[in-house]
Amino acid sequence: MSADAPADGSLDGIRATETNAIAGMFRTYGRDNLLLFGVGGVASVLSRAMELVPAYVLAVAIDSLFFDERAFSLWGIPDGLLPADPGEQLLLVLSLLAASYVLEAGLGWVNDWCWNAFAQRFQHEVRVDTYDAMQRRGMGFFDDKQTGEVMSVLNNDVNQLEGFLTDSFNQGIRIVVRVGGMGAVMLAINWRLGIIPTLVIPVLAYVSYRFVALIHPKYQDVRSAVGRLNSRLENNVGGLTVVKAYNREEFETDRVADASREYLDSNWDAITTRIKFFPTIRLITAAGYVATFLVGGWWVMFGSPHPFFAGSLTAGTLVMFLSYTRRFIYPMRNFGQILNDYQYAEAAGERIVGLLDSEPAIRADEGSTVLEPAEGDVEYRNVSFAYEADRAGDDDGPVVRDVSFEVGAGDYVGLVGPTGAGKSTLMKLLMRLYDVDGGSVRIDGHDVREIDPRSLRRSIGYVSQDPYLFYGTVRENIAYGLENVDDREVREAARVAGAHEFVRRLPEGYETMVGERGVKLSGGQRQRISIARAILEDPEILILDEATSHVDNETEAVIQNSLEELIAERTTFAIAHRLSTVRDADRILVLDDGELVESGTHEDLLERDGLYATLWSVQVGDVDDLPREFLERSGALPEESR
Numbered sequence: 305m306s307a308d309a310p311a312d313g314s315l316d317g318i319r320a321t322e323t324n325a326i327a328g329m330f331r332t333y334g335r336d337n338l339l340l341f342g343v344g345g346v347a348s349v350l351s352r353a354m355e356l357v358p359a360y361v362l363a364v365a366i367d368s369l370f371f372d373e374r375a376f377s378l379w380g381i382p383d384g385l386l387p388a389d390p391g392e393q394l395l396l397v398l399s400l401l402a403a404s405y406v407l408e409a410g411l412g413w414v415n416d417w418c419w420n421a422f423a424q425r426f427q428h429e430v431r432v433d434t435y436d437a438m439q440r441r442g443m444g445f446f447d448d449k450q451t452g453e454v455m456s457v458l459n460n461d462v463n464q465l466e467g468f469l470t471d472s473f474n475q476g477i478r479i480v481v482r483v484g485g486m487g488a489v490m491l492a493i494n495w496r497l498g499i500i501p502t503l504v505i506p507v508l509a510y511v512s513y514r515f516v517a518l519i520h521p522k523y524q525d526v527r528s529a530v531g532r533l534n535s536r537l538e539n540n541v542g543g544l545t546v547v548k549a550y551n552r553e554e555f556e557t558d559r560v561a562d563a564s565r566e567y568l569d570s571n572w573d574a575i576t577t578r579i580k581f582f583p584t585i586r587l588i589t590a591a592g593y594v595a596t597f598l599v600g601g602w603w604v605m606f607g608s609p610h611p612f613f614a615g616s617l618t619a620g621t622l623v624m625f626l627s628y629t630r631r632f633i634y635p636m637r638n639f640g641q642i643l644n645d646y647q648y649a650e651a652a653g654e655r656i657v658g659l660l661d662s663e664p665a666i667r668a669d670e671g672s673t674v675l676e677p678a679e680g681d682v683e684y685r686n687v688s689f690a691y692e693a694d695r696a697g698d699d700d701g702p703v704v705r706d707v708s709f710e711v712g713a714g715d716y717v718g719l720v721g722p723t724g725a726g727k728s729t730l731m732k733l734l735m736r737l738y739d740v741d742g743g744s745v746r747i748d749g750h751d752v753r754e755i756d757p758r759s760l761r762r763s764i765g766y767v768s769q770d771p772y773l774f775y776g777t778v779r780e781n782i783a784y785g786l787e788n789v790d791d792r793e794v795r796e797a798a799r800v801a802g803a804h805e806f807v808r809r810l811p812e813g814y815e816t817m818v819g820e821r822g823v824k825l826s827g828g829q830r831q832r833i834s835i836a837r838a839i840l841e842d843p844e845i846l847i848l849d850e851a852t853s854h855v856d857n858e859t860e861a862v863i864q865n866s867l868e869e870l871i872a873e874r875t876t877f878a879i880a881h882r883l884s885t886v887r888d889a890d891r892i893l894v895l896d897d898g899e900l901v902e903s904g905t906h907e908d909l910l911e912r913d914g915l916y917a918t919l920w921s922v923q924v925g926d927v928d929d930l931p932r933e934f935l936e937r938s939g940a941l942p943e944e945s946r
C-alpha cells in the first residue's frame with residue numbers, strides 16, 4: 305500500500321496509494337461503533353420522515369377543508385376514526401403538525417447525539433492507533449522525515465477528519481435519506497411529474513465526477529503544503545536560540561513566508577476550482593425546480609402538457625408536490641459542499657492510512673527469543689551497515705564495515721575514535737534501532753533479529769549524548785514509564801548518577817517540573833538525570849554514549865566513582881571522546897571510518913602507538929606531535945597545504 309518516502313522529508317511517500325482511505329477506516333473503526341451508527345441512522349431516517357408530515361397534512365387541509373375537493377382522509381388512520389366535524393378535523397390536523405415537529409426535534413437530538421459520539425470515538429481511536437503505528441516504525445523511517453511533518457499527520461490530518469465526521473458526514477447521510485425518501489414520496493404521488501426533478505441526479509453525478517477528478521490532486525497538494533509549513537515552523541521554534549544568536553530573524557521570516565506562500569498557492573488553486581463547482585450545482589438544482597413548477601403549473605392550469613403526463617393534477621397536490629420537490633432538490637445544493645469536505649478529508653485520510661497501515665520495520669516475530677534476563681555476552685560478527693541515504697549512493701557507503709569483536713558478560717568496554725567513525729551507529733545496531741546489512745550482532749549467542757524487540761530493549765539501558773527529558777517532574781523523568789517505583793529507589797538512582805545534590809536544591813526537589821526539553825536544567829544536569837533513569841531500569845547491558853560529555857571534569861570523576869559499582873554488575877559500553885573516561889576499561893575498541901582498527905587495554909594501545917595513541921596525545925596536549933595524515937583527515941590543515 306505504501307510507496308517509498310520522497311527525499312524532501314514530506315510524507316507524500318507513505319500516502320496510501322489505494323483510493324477510499326476514509327472507507328477503509330470505516331471498515332475498522334466504524335465497525336467498532338456500529339450500534340451508535342445504527343441508532344443514529346434510524347433516528348435520522350425517522351426524523352426526516354417526520355418532515356414529510358407537515359406538507360402532507362397541509363395538502364389534506366387545503367384540498368378537503370378549504371376547497372372541499374376531496375373527502376377528509378388521512379393516510380394510516382381508518383376513516384371511521386376520523387372526526388366528522390370540520391372544526392375537529394382542523395384541530396386534528398394542527399395536532400398532527402405539532403406532534404410531527406416535536407418528534408422531529410426529539411429524533412434529531414438522538415441522531416446528533418449518536419453520530420457525534422460515533423465521530424468522536426472514531427477519531428479518538430484513529431488518533432491513538434496512528435500514533436502507535438508511528439512510534440513502532442523503525443528509526444530509518446524518521447531519518448528522512450521532519451518532526452513537524454509527522455506531527456501534521458497526527459494532528460492536522462486527524463483533526464481534519466473530525467470536521468468531516470461530525471458535520472459533513474452527518475449532513476451527507478441526511479441528504480441521502482432526505483433525497484431518497486422525498487424522491488420515493490414524489491414518485492409515489494405522481495411518478496410522471498416526479499421524473500422531472502429526479503433528472504437532476506444524473507446531471508449532478510456527472511458534474512461531481514468531473515469535480516472530484518479535478519480537486520483530489522489539488523487537495524493532496526494542500527495537505528503536503530500544510531505538512532511542510534508545519535515542519536518549517538517546528539524547526540524554527542526549536543532553533544530559536546540559534547536564530548536570535550545569529551540575528552537571522554529576517555532570514556527565517558522569509559523562509560516561513562515561502563512555506564506559507566506555497567500553502568496559500570496550493571489552497572488558492574483548490575479554492576478557485578471549488579467556487580466554480582458550488583454555483584454550478586445551484587444552477588442545476590434550480591433548473592430542476594423551475595422545470596417541475598413549469599410542467600406542474602401548466603398541468604393544473606391548462607391540463608396535461610404532453611400525452612406522457614396522463615390524468616389531471618389538483619392545485620393542492622401540486623403545492624404538496626412542489627413542497628416535496630423543494631425538499632428533494634434543496635439538500636442537493638449542499639451536496640457540493642459535502643463532496644468537497646469529503647475530498648479534503650480523503651486527502652488527509654490517505655496520509656493517516658499510509659501511516660497506519662505501514663508495517664513496523666522491526667517487529668516481534670512469532671517464536672522470537674525472550675531474554676529473561678540476559679547474561680550480557682555480546683558478539684559482533686562481520687557486521688556491516690549503511691544508512692538509507694548512503695545506500696542510495698549519494699554518500700561514502702557503509703558507516704560500519706566488517707566489524708567483529710566479542711565481549712564477555714560484565715565487561716566494561718570503551719568505544720573511541722574520531723568523530724563520525726561510527727561509534728553511536730554500532731550501538732544502535734545492538735539495540736536494533738536499525739538492522740545490520742551484513743553479519744550479525746548477538747547477545748548471549750542469539751542474533752538480535754531473533755530476539756523479541758521488547759525483551760531486547762528491556763535488557764539494554766541507553767544514555768545518549770543529548771538526553772531528552774519529557775515535560776513532567778524530575779521524579780517522573782527518572783522513573784520514566786516505570787510502575788511501582790518508590791521514592792527511595794528514585795533518590796538512590798539519582799545519588800549514584802550524581803544528581804541527588806542538585807535535584808535537592810531545585811525549588812521543589814524531585815517534584816520540580818522540567819521544561820519541554822528539560823530547558824530549565826543544564827546539559828550536565830540533564831545527563832545526570834538520564835543516567836539515573838538508566839540506573840533505575842537496571843539493565844543487563846548499559847550503553848553510555850558520551851554520557852558525561854556535558855559535565856565538568858570534577859563532576860565526571862564523581863559520577864565515574866559512583867558508576868563503578870553499577871558498571872561492575874553489567875556489560876557496559878562507554879563511547880567517549882574524553883579518553884580518561886575509558887582509561888580503566890577492560891577493553892577499548894578503536895573505530896576509524898566504520899572499521900575496527902585497534903582493540904586492547906589503554907596500556908596495550910599506547911604501546912602499539914597507533915590511532916589511539918595519537919588521540920591520547922591530542923588530549924594530553926601534544927598536538928605538535930600529531931602525524932600529518934591525522935591532521936589531513938580531520939580537515940584541520942589549510943587547503944593549500946594539503
Ligand SMILES: Nc1ncnc2c1ncn2[C@@H]1O[C@H](COP(=O)(O)OP(=O)(O)OP(=O)(O)O)[C@@H](O)[C@H]1O
Nearest residue numbers: 447691692693703722723724725726727728729730
Ligand atoms: N540517521 C542517520 N542517517 C544517515 N546517516 C547517519 C545517521 N546517523 C549517523 N549518520 C552518519 O553515520 C556516520 C557515523 O555516525 P555516528 O553517529 O555513528 O558516529 P560517531 O562515531 O558516534 O560520531 P560522534 O563521535 O561525532 O558522535 C556519520 O558519517 C554520520 O553522518
